[in-house]
Amino acid sequence: MDVIHSVAELRARLYNERQVALVPTMGNLHDGHIDLIQLAKPRAACLVASIFVNRLQFGPHEDFERYPRTLAADCERLAQAGCNVVFAPDEQEVYPEPQEYTVDPSGIQNLLEGAFRPGHFRGVATVVLKLFNMVQPQIAIFGKKDYQQYLVLREMVKQLALPIEIIPAETVRAPDGLALSSRNMYLSPLERVEAIALYHHINTIREALQSGRRDFAALESQAVDALNARGWKTDYVAIRRQSDLMQPDAHAHALVVLAAARLGNTRLIDNLEVDLS
Numbered sequence: 001m002d003v004i005h006s007v008a009e010l011r012a013r014l015y016n017e018r019q020v021a022l023v024p025t026m027g028n029l030h031d032g033h034i035d036l037i038q039l040a041k042p043r044a045a046c047l048v049a050s051i052f053v054n055r056l057q058f059g060p061h062e063d064f065e066r067y068p069r070t071l072a073a074d075c076e077r078l079a080q081a082g083c084n085v086v087f088a089p090d091e092q093e094v095y096p097e098p099q100e101y102t103v104d105p106s107g108i109q110n111l112l113e114g115a116f117r118p119g120h121f122r123g124v125a126t127v128v129l130k131l132f133n134m135v136q137p138q139i140a141i142f143g144k145k146d147y148q149q150y151l152v153l154r155e156m157v158k159q160l161a162l163p164i165e166i167i168p169a170e171t172v173r174a175p176d177g178l179a180l181s182s183r184n185m186y187l188s189p190l191e192r193v194e195a196i197a198l199y200h201h202i203n204t205i206r207e208a209l210q211s212g213r214r215d216f217a218a219l220e221s222q223a224v225d226a227l228n229a230r231g232w233k234t235d236y237v238a239i240r241r242q243s244d245l246m247q248p249d250a251h252a253h254a255l256v257v258l259a260a261a262r263l264g265n266t267r268l269i270d271n272l273e274v275d276l277s
């Protein structure tokens with residue numbers, strides 16, 4: 001496995017590759033990332049994982065500085081998983097000058113995560129477009145754990161006519177249901193036990209929808225109240241259409257229940273798709 005830090009070296013390494021898959025990450029890899037690698041592996045002759053903690057997608061009071069940088073351990077896991085190239089540029093390589101040209105996703109960037117993290121999806125879309133231009137993959141894999149991010153990037157590829165197939169990957173969960181996330185490592189042992197409440201509440205909503213309930217607002221606010229009563233600070237629990245995250249009507253079939261809430265100093269997100277057809 002080659003570990004490459006510069007765009008020039010990356011281009012030289014990939015020059016003769018015809019079928020490249022990219023798994024973009026910010027490192028601190030867990031089993032969920034390895035799952036993305038496994039999904040990509042049979043689809044491409046050359047598998048590239050990028051590792052870059054992208055300042056542009058963090059708000060001023062978010063965890064950019066303390067986000068764990070674990071390149072050596074990440075490379076070990078990626079080599080074991082059969083990755084061919086790790087692209088780990090530094091900030092100067094990705095942003096050699098202030099990034100004045102950015103990608104502004106459509107209205108979807110102002111909903112849900114975007115409403116609580118202004119500018120986040122601009123930062124994500126901008127760095128992913130740059131990574132696409134640097135790596136020039138035919139395929140890119142994104143986890144549905146970051147559901148809104150996946151939709152933003154799928155739409156970016158469509159609207160900008162990028163010749164890249166976006167493949168979504170299912171969320172990987174711990175045995176108790178907690179969605180794997182690099183941020184789970186911030187949780188204290190007690191918080192880790194409590195953390196599954198987020199999954200339980202969106203799963204309760206999924207079951208209610210499956211049993212025929214359509215009182216979306218009541219289901220959402222019951223979950224928010226229940227989480228807050230347990231000591232969480234809930235940003236949102238929302239039942240939305242899978243296609244565009246807009247509010248569904250009572251006849252919508254493809255729904256997704258999304259939630260974001262803070263437990264102590266850790267902000268967790270999760271979602272579950274519900275197909276009612």
Ligand code: PAF
Binds near residue numbers: 128
């Ligand atoms: O999902 C992530 O880890 C990041 O948002 C991504 C897609 C690598 C862009 O920095």
